[in-house]
Amino acid sequence: xxxxxxxxxxxxxxxxxxxxxxxxxxxxxxxxxxxxxxxxxxxxxxxxxxxxxxxxxxxxxxxxxxxxxxxxxxxxxxxxxxxxxxxxxxxxxxxxxxxxxxxxxxxxxxxxxxxxxxxxxxxxxxxxxxxxxxxxxxxxxxxxxxxxxxxxxxxxxxxxxxxxxxxxxxxxxxxxxxxxxxxxxxxxxxxxxxxxxxxxxxxxxxxxxxxxxxxxxxxxxxxxxxxx
Numbered sequence: 001x002x003x004x005x006x007x008x009x010x011x012x013x014x015x016x017x018x019x020x021x022x023x024x025x026x027x028x029x030x031x032x033x034x035x036x037x038x039x040x041x042x043x044x045x046x047x048x049x050x051x052x053x054x055x056x057x058x059x060x061x062x063x064x065x066x067x068x069x070x071x072x073x074x075x076x077x078x079x080x081x082x083x084x085x086x087x088x089x090x091x092x093x094x095x096x097x098x099x100x101x102x103x104x105x106x107x108x109x110x111x112x113x114x115x116x117x118x119x120x121x122x123x124x125x126x127x128x129x130x131x132x133x134x135x136x137x138x139x140x141x142x143x144x145x146x147x148x149x150x151x152x153x154x155x156x157x158x159x160x161x162x163x164x165x166x167x168x169x170x171x172x173x174x175x176x177x178x179x180x181x182x183x184x185x186x187x188x189x190x191x192x193x194x195x196x197x198x199x200x201x202x203x204x205x206x207x208x209x210x211x212x213x214x215x216x217x218x219x220x221x222x223x224x225x226x227x228x
Contacts, residue, residue: 003062003073004052008032008042010068019090028088032065032074034095040067044091056142060104065093073098073137098137105130106141108162108178112149117181122153128178131162131170139167146179156180 019029026046033039065072077094107130160174
């Protein structure tokens with residue numbers, strides 16, 4: 001995986017006020033930590049930072065952070081975004097070593113067309129969009145592909161079915177489903193308005209007829225004793 005050079009500025013002020021001023025200048029406040037080193041408050045220019053994360057590796061891009069004249073290998077550990085605008089408010093950089101495996105989330109990408117499932121009117125439901133894997137930085141894949149071409153209705157794809165590249169492992173339960181196939185839910189359609197009206201009229205007519213019969217059968221009282 002290619003490494004991207006990213007310049008940082010140190011010595012930024014702490015607190016919400018200085019952070020707002022940095023964002024107004026087109027910069028993102030952040031912190032660098034890891035490998036037993038003391039955390040370092042930094043700021044990065046938004047445009048080159050966005051470009052670094054827009055490549056194929058996405059958030060797993062390997063970054064050569066330029067910090068006070070030194071180059072330190074890091075990845076983005078966490079991004080804090082504005083809940084409404086989605087703008088990046090803060091970034092955490094984690095220092096890593098080329099020789100030590102780390103855990104990251106890698107996107108899952110579906111490949112092929114599930115012809116057998118579609119032929120039966122079925123649907124594919126994705127239960128996970130990424131998988132947590134462990135690998136050395138150079139072995140981290142940009143994505144993991146899942147071929148659904150031969151998938152049949154009623155079948156599923158589990159974590160253990162995903163082919164991992166050499167040097168890549170995962171601690172996720174191999175039996176955990178990632179993709180399942182289902183039939184669309186059948187929605188019972190309500191009766192048409194005309195049918196409801198007709199059924200209602202027929203019910204009312206039957207009820208009225210029953211009432212008349214009851215009235216006719218009970219209208220003649222029995223004769224009193226001794227009469228007639």
